[in-house]
Amino acid sequence: MAESPFKADIERVEKEYSEKMTPGAIVYLPGSSVVNKTGSWRVFMPEFHKDKCVRCYLCYIYCPEPAIYLDEENYPIFDYDYCKGCGVCANECPTKAIVMVREKK
């Protein structure tokens, strides 16, 4: 994936909260959880095989995060910043176009 769709949000949140502690640690900026990149939790990562994909969207629909987007041709793209490696997409994929492989750290 070229660039996170949250890039602007992440920059905004990081700038806002890098300066001062708010009273009661109140989070004034909605959507601030974008800076919490849960991708680091992953043990297995989804590996995508485009040749088997029939563009059924099931992975896109089932991803609980959601960390799967669709590209211009409606193929899934995986956001590894937030994908926790739960494997739901691989389980749902009817053509086994998604395979879970051990994360290489």
Added chain:
Amino acid sequence: MPIKKVMKANEAAAWAAKLAKPKVIAAFPITPSTLVPEKISEFVADGELDAEFIKVESEHSAISACVGASAAGVRVFTATASQGLALMHEILFIAAGMRLPIVIAIGNRSLSAPINIWNDWQDSISERDTGWIQFYAENNQEALDLIIAAYKVAEDERVLLPAMVGFDAFILTHTVEPVEIPDQEVVDRFLGEYVPKHAYLDPKRPVTQGALGFPAHYMETRYKVWEAMENAREVIKEVFDEFEKTFGRRYHIIEEYKTDDAEIVLVTMGSLAGTVKEFVDKKRAEGVKIGAAKITVYRPFPIEEIRALAKKTKVLALLEKDISFSVGGAVFADTSRALINEKEKPIILDFILGLGGRDVTFENLEEVVDIAKKALEEGVEEEVYWIGLRKEIL
């Protein structure tokens, strides 16, 4: 014109709440505090107080509803005691951490087991580390006054911490005394409306309150509570000054009584201070150089005031109705902490008495003075003195 009514401390607390005009009261009944929410619910039902009275299923829910309401941006009130306060324990930290200026009235009562509904201070003393400001009232008037003052301190932008006001179970909660009820307009002027700049809900300004604090931020949030508690020292002084100007009654963080030439000062809190002052008069008439000091504000702990008091006397005798097992009285421990690095300090004696509603008599106080005199001449014999203990049944 302010009116005088004869009432119990519980009613005085309810009146204080009514005058402070909280928008939400969430409470669960518990002896000896039940009358507080009962009276408030009457005020609400009679249309004398425009507030939401939430009947909940436990004290945990009562304080949780208060946290929710305060986080939504309104003034809130509740009352409890003993096991009820203990059940609120985890939420007390949350209220302080979220910087919500909730005020609680506590009818100070012992903790089980064995179950006991009478007075000591173990309930609120055990909550001393939660980040709440703590006031202790000597009489019913103080119960009313300190609740109003507590709102003013708690809601100050330099503080923004919750506060509890304790008054002794039965000795005050169920005893009638004349209490002056200030005029509503004067209280309105003194307190003003609660308009929070930090914690409130507005669809135009979405916020998250009570969010996860990672190791990168948690310690700073604790430091901010520490800082707020430090700021409270000055704010309380200002509020007590303004209180005197507005209502004509003077409060002190530590109230000293005949301490100037006292060789022995009996330090205590709550209604016991009344007994002790009476006792001081008696001993003074006998020619004994003795004084009393009443700690009105226990959190923030009056470190400077204790140091000033210690300079005047040879023995500080701490009389307290609480116990931290294997240490002694909590107020004794805090007093010792205040004086630990002082070059010259008086003898500090730790007296545990009056637990679970046991009366503290002049005979008990005579024993305290005898021990204090002996300590002055021959040194301290015991780490902790249990006064009025029925040794014959042990």
